Amino acid sequence: MAIDKQKQEVSVMSKIDITDNHNLSSLSSITKSLLFSPKEILTSERGGHRAMEEEASSEMEFTNIETSAESLDTSVIFHVVIDILGFILFMHQQIPSVLQDLSQEFDELRAEYNDLVDLTPQSEVKAVSLRRNQAARKREVKMGIRRLEKLMSTISNLKSAVQLMITEVPNLETVILVLGPSPLRPLHVYELCFLQGRIVSGDFGRSKVAEVLSRKAIRTLISSGAGSDSYAGPTKLFLLVKAPSSFNIPLHFLPKREFRYNKKIVPFKLRFKRRTRNLEVYAEPNDCQTATSAGCLDSSSTDLIWFQCRHTIKGLASRRTPAEE
Secondary structure, three states, X not given: OHHHHHHHHHHHHOOOOOOOHHHHHOOOHHHHHHHOOHHHHHHHHHHHHHHHHHHHHHOOOOXXXXXXXXXOOHHHHHHHHHHHHHHHHHHOOOOOOOHHHHHHHHHHHHHHHHHHHHOOOOOOOOHHHHHHHHHHHHHHHHHHHHHHHHHHHHHHHHXXXXXXXXXXXXXXOEEEEEEEOEOOEXXXXXXXXXXXXXXXXXXXXXXXXXXXXXXXXXXXXXXXXXOOOOOOOXXXXXXXXXXXXXXXXXXXXXXXXXXXXXXXXXXXXXXXXEOOOOHHHHOOOXXXXXXXXXXOOOOOOOXXXXXXXXXXXXXXXXXXXXXXX
């Protein structure tokens, strides 16, 4: 009976395209060994798994974040990117407080240190004790400044780089934020896609539209489980953008033409667009419908390549104790 079954399968194989992985998988292991070499079987099965992975990746949908504003101008895009970047750092415990509070704390520490340097005792009687207290406080403040200085400097440089990049490429559509040891070995990936419609140059002042979009995006990420994993220790955050190959700001961005992150990582994908019936009139042809692990803008144009920001943010070591976690 087993021999007859094998003969039937071999007969059927003459009518089947052997390059079809679904057909190959339906055959018994004995018949496969008769028809193909072990290398051919392994190659075909791997190809089938790869095709399934790519198909699953391409079907991953974006979560839409909509606005009724006329357009998504450069100022809105800048603040949304920076707000989400700050959210990622805080939720993954790379910074001790939200970015806005951390910036305020750093500014206050620097102001206090300058005041302590300029402060002089008002009387000779209190001079010794005051100098002692001031010296102790100065050391404490200086340590706080030193702890935050490199982080805040990097964030400031990254903000300047993003502003410059958006000015050079106002029709920016794709931004990827990667948290992990390197862009190729990420722990978490966040893809942001912007369907701008009509581009309006902004002055990078914070607007109501930016506030609303940022809140919507952060609520969506929280409800999707972003940052819910356990603390993995301090790591790095990388920013990448997709731009024309002619884009040239070497002090801030380096080309990463072949960038692709690990397919095992499931990214958080957000797509920002205007809530309007005539969206298709203003949207670009590349509307992030074809999502792949190479990014949400799967353009056939060879003119668009990835650029990595040179300002990599390194997280601070968490001061939380195991009991607090």
